[in-house]
Amino acid sequence: MTIRLQLLTEDPTEIELIQRYWAMDESGQFLEKVSALSEVLQLPQGVTLAAFIRQRCTAFDEKQICPQCEEQVEIRNRSQAWRSALRSTSLCTLCQQERAALAREAEKKKAAELEAVLAEYRHNQVCRVVDYSAVADAHVLLLLALDKAVMPRLTDAWFTLADCRGLAPRYFDNFVETLKSAGLLLQDPSKAKPGTYYWNGDDVWQISAQVAYLFMPGCAGVDANEVIRSLSARVYTDREGVFNLWLDYAVADVMCYLGDQCKWYGHELGEQEWDEIKSTLRAALHTYSVSQLWFVAWKVVKDAASLASHQYYNRVKAAATIPGKIRRYLERVKRESIELRSWSRPEQQPGGTLGMLFDEVFGIDEDTSGVAATLRIARVTGQESADGVDTELCAPIRELMVDALAQDAGASVMLRFAELIRAGYDVGCAVEEIGVSLQREHVDDHSLQSPNAGQQS
Incomplete structure (x- = not known):
């Protein structure tokens, strides 16, 4: 017999049943079928024969040796028994328990280390203050737009990325990251959901959607709401910085529409293709308006959808032509002096609080050309003739x-x-x-x- 039994019962009938259950011939085949043995005793309702025997006996397979302690490995049912002697890759029960205990201890230690790291990180952030009078114009505009998007949580509580969706039609997380990188938002690990921060090797990673953000405090004794009020009275002077922020926002506005159109027609683009389109649109927005590029996006995506129905094309090949089609169409528009049509803002795509702020401060919206946007920003910033x-x-x-x-x-x-x-x-x-x-x-x-x-x- 290759199965060693450690009996946990003294009932002769149960002992006989256990021995018959585990009995094997020389080739390793079990002598009796489980279905026949199930009729020997009246088992409680819902209890299987294997579970009944496991409660009254511990079985060890003499052919399976623990690779760590070289003791026989415990098995729980017939399917775990081996016919030939091989070195087991599984640990015995005792070694498994020891390893699990060590793992739990290591996990507790890493959790304590993580708490210490996060506590130090928060302390270092909270100790900092920001001189908001020295903050760049573009960052001021972003903060004011964010305040409108998450009001009143920017100054009174904490918020997550999901609360910032009203900031811009797309890439709102990039705008939030800009403020964080500029030191204007802090992360508060104590407010985040459990599991937001975790170890990846020796580095602390985070689940971005669960991060809790707070408005970085200003000078000592200055209320956060007072900071926002002072920023609202900012006199803007950085024409280039503001215009670049406008381009970031305008690209997001066009890309949101383009993404919806691609989804409508079933076009799927890769990350590299999206990046190529963004670069093309950003350059075009120096000249054209957002609404004109909505028309370009609609036309090109529609053309690609028609192309997908051709004999030697499919949706994947047709979608891959979209970046090139946008670039070539804009080149043709410039070469032939074609007057681009303008599309109205889709009802399902609101402009976002950043767009509202650009309209309020600079008189710029989706119908403003890049040329006009440059001039209006230059006028407000007092830089109309600054560059000669x-x-x-x-x-x-x-x-x-x-x-x-x-x-x-x-x-x-x-x-x-x-x-x-x-x-x-x-x-x-x-x-x-x-x-x-x-x-x-x-x-x-x-x-x-x-x-x-x-x-x-």
């Missing part, structure tokens, strides 16, 4: 007008200028485009009038 743009344009404009009058083309030049501005060109690009065309026409006219035209020199 007007001075730089004086000479090209003067040269263009002289050439136009010399060729009696003043009216056509002004009409062409108006067309380019409507198409989204900024003033500098429009002047350059018309100047090149005017020079080309002048050269062509001169060639026709020359007596040597067409002759080889």
